[in-house]
Amino acid sequence: MSEKKRADQFGVGDEFEPYEFLVTTEFNQQYLEAVEDYHSRYSQSTDAGPPIVNPVLLVVQSNVTRSPSFYLPYGMAAVHAKEEVEYLNPGRVGKSFTVHWKVVDTYEKRGRPYQVKDVLIVDNDGVEILKRTVTDTYISGGA
Numbered sequence: 171m172s173e174k175k176r177a178d179q180f181g182v183g184d185e186f187e188p189y190e191f192l193v194t195t196e197f198n199q200q201y202l203e204a205v206e207d208y209h210s211r212y213s214q215s216t217d218a219g220p221p222i223v224n225p226v227l228l229v230v231q232s233n234v235t236r237s238p239s240f241y242l243p244y245g246m247a248a249v250h251a252k253e254e255v256e257y258l259n260p261g262r263v264g265k266s267f268t269v270h271w272k273v274v275d276t277y278e279k280r281g282r283p284y285q286v287k288d289v290l291i292v293d294n295d296g297v298e299i300l301k302r303t304v305t306d307t308y309i310s311g312g313a
Contacts, residue, residue, distance in 0.1 A: 174241045177234065177248060178283060178308035186271040186287075187239035191231055193223045198263050201227045212263075223261035228300050232269045232289050245311045251284065252305035258298045266294040274303075282307045 180186065201224055202212050211222050234240055235248065242248060261267060268291070275286035289302035 175239070176246070177240050177242055178246070178285065180273045180285065182273055182276060184273045186234055186237035188271075189231075189236045189238065189269045190266060191236075191269075192266045193227070193261065193263055195221075195263055198223055198227065201230075218260075220262045220264050223263055223265075225257055225261070225300070228261055228267070228291055229255060229302070231267070232291055232300065232302060234271050234287060234289075234304065234306070236269065237271060242308070247309050247311070248306045249309055250304070251307050252303075254303040256301045258300060261291070261293060261299045267291050267299065268294075279307075282309065 177186075198212060198221065202208065205224070205226070207224060212224050213221050215221060270290045270292075271287045273285055274288050275284075277284050277286075284305055284307050286303065286305045289300075289304055290298060291300040292298050
């Protein structure tokens, strides 16, 4: 059995395994209750379609740690360093979403490795919902 590749070892062009999730009415409502966001666009249908998924729920669901291929050994951590988000289309409650991650740059700064990933969320109809550019660094703790 081969050892799983650590997340910090992914290089430019490497892709993490996609992650799929379904936003049900209950899942969206639970998130809205947690953040106390009661705007009607997140709970009521309109002529445009079902309620909108809270955009921050989509951001939370698209962290690279959700990828089935994300792995770091005990004592190591990924630290979020930088973020850019672009909302392209509203995600709708009742849809399934797939998150894709691709490493687009790696560099070292102050002795630490950094990894830049492009992130794309698409719904089950192939509509692009959200794009992110995320920069993480990786650290190891001392014993």
